[in-house]
Structures are given as C-alpha cells and as structure tokens.
Amino acid sequence: MFKKWQLTLLAILLSVVFAACSSDDESSANQEDGDITLEYWQYSFDSKVNLMDELIAEFEEANPGIKVKQTNFPYDQYNEQVAAQVPAGKGPDVINLFYGWVPTYVDAGYLQPLPQDAFPHEEIESEFFPLVEATKMDGEYWTIPTSVRTLALFYNKDLFEEAGLDPNSPPQTWEELEDYAVQLTKADGNGRLEQSGMAWEPAQQGHHWLRDGLTLQAGGQVLSEDRKEVVWADTPAGLEAFKYWLSFPTELGTSEQGFYTDDVTAFVTEKAAMNIDGSFRVGTLQSDAPDLNYAIAPLPGKDVQSTNASFWTNGITARVEGEKLEAATKFLEFLTSDDVMERWLDATGELPAKESVAMQDKYVNDEIYGPFIESLPFANAHFFVDETRERDLVIDAANRVLMEGQDPEEAFNQLVEATQKLYDEYWEK
Amino acid sequence: MEQFKSPQNQNNKTTQVKKEKTSLLHKFRGNLRYQKYLFVYTCLLLPIIFYLGIRILPTLFTFNVGFRDWNLLSTDIQPFVGLENYVTLFQDEIFIKSIFNTFIYILLGVSGQLLFGIIVALLLHKINRFVGFFRVIYFIPYVTSIVAISWVFQWILMGNGIINDILVNLGFSAQPFLNSPDQAIYVIIAAMIWQSIGFQMVLFLAGLENIPEMLYEAAEIDGATGWQKFWYVTVPLLNPTIVFSAVIGTITFIQVSFTQVINMSMDGSGGPLNSTISVVVYIYQLAFKQFDMGLASAATVILFLFILALTIFQMKVLTKKFDY
Incomplete structure (x- = not known):
C-alpha cells in the first residue's frame, strides 16, 4: 500500500498541476452582479498611472454600474504583452497606444472605429488639433487622445552664459542654431569633443526632428496627401533638410552620436548645451536634475516653423460590443473631456489635445510649457506605417554617411526608396 | 531501511509462489516494490508533463506557425502560405x-x-x-x-x-x-x-x-x-x-x-x-x-x-x- 505521506505528496503535486491548468474561468464572471467591467491598459508611467486611478474612481462614481480596471505594462514590453494576450482571447477593452503603432493595430483588426454618434468627425476636426488625423485611416477615426506632446529646443542657460551668449535669446533660425552650436562646442587638442553644442541622436528624437521639423521647415513634405507616396525627395527641401541635419556631426563638428551614451544623459550632465526633446522630458529633468539651469524655446525654423508632435491615444478593441461598447464610449468621452485634459497637463506635463483647452493664457504664458503649447498650431505628427522600421531606416541612412562616408544625396535617396517600399508593402494588404 | 526491506522480501516471495495467477493489477497491488517504482515514476512524470507543455509542444507549434502568414495581433484565421516565409x-x-x-x-x-x-x-x-x-x-x-x-x-x-x-x-x-x-x-x-x-x-x-x-x-x-x-x-x-x-x-x-x-x-x-x-x-x-x-x-x-x-x-x- 502507499505510505500515507506518499499519497499526500502525490495529491499535492497533482492538485498543483490541475490548479495551474484551470484558473481560467474567473474573467468571464465579471458581469455577474450587473456591473460592466472595462479593462483599461496603459504603459507604466507613474504620474499617468496615479492620475488614471483618481480619474477611474471619479468615473465609477458618476457612472454606477461601470467598473474600470487599469492594467499597466512597462513601455518596452507593451506590444509584447498586448500580443501575448491576443491568442488567449483576453486583453483590454480600452487601450492606450502610441499613435505610431495604431496603423499596425488597425491593420491587424485589433481595433474598432470610434462610434460616430459619440465622436462625430466634424467635432473631432474642429475641436482637436489637426495632428490627431494621424490615426484617421480608411475614413474613420480609430483612436482619440487626451493629450499630445511636441518637440522643442532645450538649452542650458549656464553654458550659454559661459560661452558669452544671451540665455534669454535662444536661436530662432537654422543659421542661428548652427552659429550657437559652434560657439557652445569645446574640443580637446586631439579633436575629441569635450562639450557638445548640440546633442544629436537619430535613435532618440533625431529622426522626428528630421521628418516633422527640418523637412517641413525647409518647405518639403515627407508623405503625399493620401499617405501612399513618400514624396520626401520630390522637392530639394528634403535633401536640404537631411544635409543640414547631418552637418552637426560632420562639417560643424558640434555633435557626436552616442556622446555620453545618449542625448538626454549628455544634456542632464551638462555635457551638451542644447538638445531637441519633447515635453515628456520635463518631468524627468525635474526629478533627475533639479539643479539644471535650463530653458525651452520653440524649434528654430527656416522658411516656416514646424515641429514634431506625438501622442498616446485611446482606442476601443474590436471585440467590444453592446452594453460594454456603450460603457467604453462613455469612458472615452470622459477621458477626452476638457477637465481631464487640464488635470492631465498638471499631473503628467502632457499638453491638452483640444485647441480651446490648450490655448488658454495660463498655459501659453507658462515658462516651461508655453514654448511647447506655442508650437502646437504648427506641429505635425508623421503618419507611421511602422514606427520602428522607419526610425531604423533614418538611423541607417545617417550611419552610412557618418561611418561609411557615403554621399549624403545617395544615402537620402536610398532612405526614401526604402521607406517607400515599407508603404507599398503596407498598402498592398 | 531494515523495516522497509523485510516486508518487501516477503512480498517478493509470495508473488513468486503465486506466479501463474498474478495479473498486472495484482502485481501493483501486492508488491511494495512496484508501488515504490510507481511512485517514483509518477514524481518523475510531473516535470516531464511540465516540460512537454512548456518546451516541446510550443516548439512543435512553432513549425506550424512558420508556414503561416501569422500576424501576432490578429484574431482571424492565419492563412497557410507554405514556404513563403x-x-x-x-x-x-x-x-x-x-x-x-x-x-x-x-x-x-x-x-x-x-x-x-x-x-x-x-x-x-x-x-x-x-x-x-x-x-x-x-x-x-x-x-x-x-x-x-x-x-x-x-x-x-x-x-x-x-x-x-x-x-x-x-x-x-x-x-x-x-x-x-x-x-x-x-x-x-x-x-x-x-x-x-x-x-x-x-x-x-x-x-x-x-x-x-x-x-x-x-x-x-x-x-x-x-x-x-x-x-x-x-x-x-x-x-x-x-x-x-x-x-x-x-x-x-x-x-x-x-x-x-x-x-x-x-x-x-x-x-x-x-x-x-x-x-x-x-x-x-x-x-x-x-x-x-x-x-x-x-x-x-x-x-x-x-x-x-x-x-x-x-x-x-x-x-x-x-x-x-
């Protein structure tokens, strides 16, 4: 006969195995007591998560019968986590996505268009900044953001003074930016950079600066109206922008890729005097470098002004229907209300997505957020078919010039050609 | 150890005596040694089940996925495309x-x-x-x-x-x-x-x-x-x-x-x-x-x-x- 302890051990082992296989039934029991539970996903970013907890509590109070459950994943693993839940038939009802990912998600059939009765197109187009159109595809809006971010010029006031520049008059044109960068650069006798006048990192915001900043400032366009053709090389402006962008690490010698590992580190450690970065960086600077004496100015322009905008945006997943869809719509309406937008700015530093909310005097005149908000009317959010690969193409084009000595024009044409191929592949489907 | 050994030996002898009659079930029921093996194998089997589920089956599944146009985010049927990938x-x-x-x-x-x-x-x-x-x-x-x-x-x-x-x-x-x-x-x-x-x-x-x-x-x-x-x-x-x-x-x-x-x-x-x-x-x-x-x-x-x-x-x- 089995010994008693043997039987017990077996029983325990078996029950562990079965327990591991059978814990699947809970999620379907949500609606038991008549409550609708919405599953909301966003990436882990402390200030956003905390604010969202507050907002959810208020929303639940105002809408009895609807519960919202927030789940967070680290930014790096976000797409993986979403992807991992799809085969299991689980996942969010309302999801917060980076706008550059939306086309991929739409293409995969993961999202459903926003219900038009709650979010009529005319209303979105008249109230929100035009850049939200980046997620309008096939004649439908698929997502709607609470807030947006823009790029601007961060500069170190102390280093400005040290170089004999007026810290209250940041560069406003391409020429001035070049000039300032040169004056702010220090190198040792061997030609090694000791201080970079202008941080330059294509892998960070550099590729955005090139596309939505420099190219548009020079009067060019990256994409055609229908977003199917890459028209970057159709006017000389594209190449002009590309060459200007590359002049910092080449002719001007003010910048170096990977200088103090990356642009943010270099700027925080006062090794780089200027950097182009987003409003989302303000919080990091405040917490990591409280003593850094810096200021912010809109991006220097050329023929026109332009900057890059990007945003995290909320969509409803494809399988949500019926009562749940109504609840999800209500939740989205709540998230895009004027009040939430104002609180979002206070808590996270991200700018309101509605023009009327953003352009209030108290925000436009703010020392930190003013320059970002000022840039919103001329901000552009490039429509990505594949953010990672488009970014990699720009990085590769830059590296071919910097490391292999390729002719910039050739590198640029290759970049345009390769990007066009991505768009062809995407639209073919 | 001594305590375990003696009944085991006795059992062995009894099974040998009744050799013609013993079915497999009887073997298990009557024989402490078989029971011991059964226990040991069951314990060894559990990690194998785990290993099968976590390693082997997903590996085999990968072969299947490799022949399909499989978008990770898509919930539709993933079409078979042969060697295209x-x-x-x-x-x-x-x-x-x-x-x-x-x-x-x-x-x-x-x-x-x-x-x-x-x-x-x-x-x-x-x-x-x-x-x-x-x-x-x-x-x-x-x-x-x-x-x-x-x-x-x-x-x-x-x-x-x-x-x-x-x-x-x-x-x-x-x-x-x-x-x-x-x-x-x-x-x-x-x-x-x-x-x-x-x-x-x-x-x-x-x-x-x-x-x-x-x-x-x-x-x-x-x-x-x-x-x-x-x-x-x-x-x-x-x-x-x-x-x-x-x-x-x-x-x-x-x-x-x-x-x-x-x-x-x-x-x-x-x-x-x-x-x-x-x-x-x-x-x-x-x-x-x-x-x-x-x-x-x-x-x-x-x-x-x-x-x-x-x-x-x-x-x-x-x-x-x-x-x-």
Missing part, C-alpha cells in the same frame, strides 16, 4: 547578415572562451597559494548581471571614455569602438568572452583534476617536454570537457548574444548598420516589433536546425576516444 527570409539582407553575425559570434566567441578558459585553468592549476582568491576573481563576471556589464562597457568604451583617454595619452588616435560598424561586433564578443571565462575555468579545472598525476610522471620519465605533455596528455584527456564546453558555450552564446547586443549596440537593436545583429535579436524584432509571427517562427526553425547541425557536428568531430 522561408523564401522571404532568405531574400532578406538583414536576416542573412544576422546569420553571418551569429556564425562569427559562435566561431570567435566560443573558441576565445575555450582558449582563455584553458589558459586560466592551467595557470590556476599550477599555483598553490591564493587559488581560492583567483577563482573568485575570475568567476565574479559570470555571476554579474549582463545588463550591468554591458552598460559599464558602454561607458568605458565611449568617445570620452577611459579606454580612449588611455589610447590618446599613449599617442594613438581615439577609436569609435561600439560606434563603428567594423569594430562593434568584436567589442561585444570580447565582453562576452570576458564574462564567460570564469565558467569555462571551473569546467576545465574539474577536468584537470581528473587527469592522473602518474601519466605526467610517466611522460617525464620518457623525456617529454612541457609542450609535449600538454599536447599528448592534457589535451586528449580533457577532450570530454572540451566537447561539453564547446556545445554548452555555443548554445549559451546563441542565447546571451541577445542581452549583450540589445544593451551594447548603439541603437539597442543590433546597430550600427546591423553590424552586430544576431539571429535571436532579429527574431525578437520580427515577432514583437513587426508582429510577424510567421516570419519569426520560420527564422526560429532555421535557428533550431542551425544549432542542431552544429551540435551534431561538434559531437562527431570533437569527440574522440583516448585510452591510456
């Missing part, structure tokens, strides 16, 4: 580059690991003092977080880093290291070798301990030089260790080339200009950046065949039987 992969420059790089990683990385592992082990084998101290020193990198090591290397090797300071002070020109498509892969390999010397050292030390001293004495009497002793006694008798190290080294190299590359390459994805990308990094990009599970699975299958072939090759070519 494989054709796409072999026309993909980056994939070819990643295979080539993986080959370099293994070739240089594993041989470097073995070489330095043997050297350190031989040196440590010779000394009697501070052995423990040196072992710890050489083993520490192996138990340090790869991510931490990668970032420290990045800082040491950057344009304004300490290595370049030394180079410049010695009158050489500063080197781009990780920022150069020609140098980056070798820098990463060097970091990986440095990290795994400790592990190889332990394996080789164990191997060296097992070589009987009398063989060296006999060789000495025959007038063998130090080099001859190494080449004709040490190396052949270390052969099993070398094979084991090579196989394990290859497999871990394929695995860790992921973490190292992600953390050390300048754009965090195998750059500059894909010069450091390895197959695992590319598989990750295909699956979780481009959501193309079909392509990623096909690449995984190719990697699987690659490792399989390599392992068989290593076993066949490197394993030799030496008898003294």
Whole structure:
C-alpha cells in the first residue's frame, strides 16, 4: 500500500498541476452582479498611472454600474504583452497606444472605429488639433487622445552664459542654431569633443526632428496627401533638410552620436548645451536634475516653423460590443473631456489635445510649457506605417554617411526608396 | 531501511509462489516494490508533463506557425502560405547578415572562451597559494548581471571614455569602438568572452583534476617536454570537457548574444548598420516589433536546425576516444 505521506505528496503535486491548468474561468464572471467591467491598459508611467486611478474612481462614481480596471505594462514590453494576450482571447477593452503603432493595430483588426454618434468627425476636426488625423485611416477615426506632446529646443542657460551668449535669446533660425552650436562646442587638442553644442541622436528624437521639423521647415513634405507616396525627395527641401541635419556631426563638428551614451544623459550632465526633446522630458529633468539651469524655446525654423508632435491615444478593441461598447464610449468621452485634459497637463506635463483647452493664457504664458503649447498650431505628427522600421531606416541612412562616408544625396535617396517600399508593402494588404 | 526491506522480501516471495495467477493489477497491488517504482515514476512524470507543455509542444507549434502568414495581433484565421516565409527570409539582407553575425559570434566567441578558459585553468592549476582568491576573481563576471556589464562597457568604451583617454595619452588616435560598424561586433564578443571565462575555468579545472598525476610522471620519465605533455596528455584527456564546453558555450552564446547586443549596440537593436545583429535579436524584432509571427517562427526553425547541425557536428568531430 502507499505510505500515507506518499499519497499526500502525490495529491499535492497533482492538485498543483490541475490548479495551474484551470484558473481560467474567473474573467468571464465579471458581469455577474450587473456591473460592466472595462479593462483599461496603459504603459507604466507613474504620474499617468496615479492620475488614471483618481480619474477611474471619479468615473465609477458618476457612472454606477461601470467598473474600470487599469492594467499597466512597462513601455518596452507593451506590444509584447498586448500580443501575448491576443491568442488567449483576453486583453483590454480600452487601450492606450502610441499613435505610431495604431496603423499596425488597425491593420491587424485589433481595433474598432470610434462610434460616430459619440465622436462625430466634424467635432473631432474642429475641436482637436489637426495632428490627431494621424490615426484617421480608411475614413474613420480609430483612436482619440487626451493629450499630445511636441518637440522643442532645450538649452542650458549656464553654458550659454559661459560661452558669452544671451540665455534669454535662444536661436530662432537654422543659421542661428548652427552659429550657437559652434560657439557652445569645446574640443580637446586631439579633436575629441569635450562639450557638445548640440546633442544629436537619430535613435532618440533625431529622426522626428528630421521628418516633422527640418523637412517641413525647409518647405518639403515627407508623405503625399493620401499617405501612399513618400514624396520626401520630390522637392530639394528634403535633401536640404537631411544635409543640414547631418552637418552637426560632420562639417560643424558640434555633435557626436552616442556622446555620453545618449542625448538626454549628455544634456542632464551638462555635457551638451542644447538638445531637441519633447515635453515628456520635463518631468524627468525635474526629478533627475533639479539643479539644471535650463530653458525651452520653440524649434528654430527656416522658411516656416514646424515641429514634431506625438501622442498616446485611446482606442476601443474590436471585440467590444453592446452594453460594454456603450460603457467604453462613455469612458472615452470622459477621458477626452476638457477637465481631464487640464488635470492631465498638471499631473503628467502632457499638453491638452483640444485647441480651446490648450490655448488658454495660463498655459501659453507658462515658462516651461508655453514654448511647447506655442508650437502646437504648427506641429505635425508623421503618419507611421511602422514606427520602428522607419526610425531604423533614418538611423541607417545617417550611419552610412557618418561611418561609411557615403554621399549624403545617395544615402537620402536610398532612405526614401526604402521607406517607400515599407508603404507599398503596407498598402498592398 | 531494515523495516522497509523485510516486508518487501516477503512480498517478493509470495508473488513468486503465486506466479501463474498474478495479473498486472495484482502485481501493483501486492508488491511494495512496484508501488515504490510507481511512485517514483509518477514524481518523475510531473516535470516531464511540465516540460512537454512548456518546451516541446510550443516548439512543435512553432513549425506550424512558420508556414503561416501569422500576424501576432490578429484574431482571424492565419492563412497557410507554405514556404513563403522561408523564401522571404532568405531574400532578406538583414536576416542573412544576422546569420553571418551569429556564425562569427559562435566561431570567435566560443573558441576565445575555450582558449582563455584553458589558459586560466592551467595557470590556476599550477599555483598553490591564493587559488581560492583567483577563482573568485575570475568567476565574479559570470555571476554579474549582463545588463550591468554591458552598460559599464558602454561607458568605458565611449568617445570620452577611459579606454580612449588611455589610447590618446599613449599617442594613438581615439577609436569609435561600439560606434563603428567594423569594430562593434568584436567589442561585444570580447565582453562576452570576458564574462564567460570564469565558467569555462571551473569546467576545465574539474577536468584537470581528473587527469592522473602518474601519466605526467610517466611522460617525464620518457623525456617529454612541457609542450609535449600538454599536447599528448592534457589535451586528449580533457577532450570530454572540451566537447561539453564547446556545445554548452555555443548554445549559451546563441542565447546571451541577445542581452549583450540589445544593451551594447548603439541603437539597442543590433546597430550600427546591423553590424552586430544576431539571429535571436532579429527574431525578437520580427515577432514583437513587426508582429510577424510567421516570419519569426520560420527564422526560429532555421535557428533550431542551425544549432542542431552544429551540435551534431561538434559531437562527431570533437569527440574522440583516448585510452591510456
């Protein structure tokens, strides 16, 4: 006969195995007591998560019968986590996505268009900044953001003074930016950079600066109206922008890729005097470098002004229907209300997505957020078919010039050609 | 133990007596030894079930996914496309580059690991003092977080880093290291070798301990030089260790080339200009950046065949039987 302890051990082992296989039934029991539970996903970013907890509590109070459950994943693993839940038939009802990912998600059939009765197109187009159109595809809006971010010029006031520049008059044109960068650069006798006048990192915001900043400032366009053709090389402006962008690490010698590992580190450690970065960086600077004496100015322009905008945006997943869809719509309406937008700015530093909310005097005149908000009317959010690969193409084009000595024009044409191929592949489907 | 033994023997005798009658069920019920085996096998079976579910079945499933146009985010039926994914992969420059790089990683990385592992082990084998101290020193990198090591290397090797300071002070020109498509892969390999010397050292030390001293004495009497002793006694008798190290080294190299590359390459994805990308990094990009599970699975299958072939090759070519 089995010994008693043997039987017990077996029983325990078996029950562990079965327990591991059978814990699947809970999620379907949500609606038991008549409550609708919405599953909301966003990436882990402390200030956003905390604010969202507050907002959810208020929303639940105002809408009895609807519960919202927030789940967070680290930014790096976000797409993986979403992807991992799809085969299991689980996942969010309302999801917060980076706008550059939306086309991929739409293409995969993961999202459903926003219900038009709650979010009529005319209303979105008249109230929100035009850049939200980046997620309008096939004649439908698929997502709607609470807030947006823009790029601007961060500069170190102390280093400005040290170089004999007026810290209250940041560069406003391409020429001035070049000039300032040169004056702010220090190198040792061997030609090694000791201080970079202008941080330059294509892998960070550099590729955005090139596309939505420099190219548009020079009067060019990256994409055609229908977003199917890459028209970057159709006017000389594209190449002009590309060459200007590359002049910092080449002719001007003010910048170096990977200088103090990356642009943010270099700027925080006062090794780089200027950097182009987003409003989302303000919080990091405040917490990591409280003593850094810096200021912010809109991006220097050329023929026109332009900057890059990007945003995290909320969509409803494809399988949500019926009562749940109504609840999800209500939740989205709540998230895009004027009040939430104002609180979002206070808590996270991200700018309101509605023009009327953003352009209030108290925000436009703010020392930190003013320059970002000022840039919103001329901000552009490039429509990505594949953010990672488009970014990699720009990085590769830059590296071919910097490391292999390729002719910039050739590198640029290759970049345009390769990007066009991505768009062809995407639209073919 | 005595208590267990006696009833077991009795039972054995009884079963032998009633041999003609016993069915399998009776055997189990009546025989304590069978019950004991049943228990042991059941316990062993549980990890196997686990292993099947976590490793084997997903592996087989990967073969299936590799033949389909499988978008990770899509909930629709994933259409069967035959060998299309494989054709796409072999026309993909980056994939070819990643295979080539993986080959370099293994070739240089594993041989470097073995070489330095043997050297350190031989040196440590010779000394009697501070052995423990040196072992710890050489083993520490192996138990340090790869991510931490990668970032420290990045800082040491950057344009304004300490290595370049030394180079410049010695009158050489500063080197781009990780920022150069020609140098980056070798820098990463060097970091990986440095990290795994400790592990190889332990394996080789164990191997060296097992070589009987009398063989060296006999060789000495025959007038063998130090080099001859190494080449004709040490190396052949270390052969099993070398094979084991090579196989394990290859497999871990394929695995860790992921973490190292992600953390050390300048754009965090195998750059500059894909010069450091390895197959695992590319598989990750295909699956979780481009959501193309079909392509990623096909690449995984190719990697699987690659490792399989390599392992068989290593076993066949490197394993030799030496008898003294």
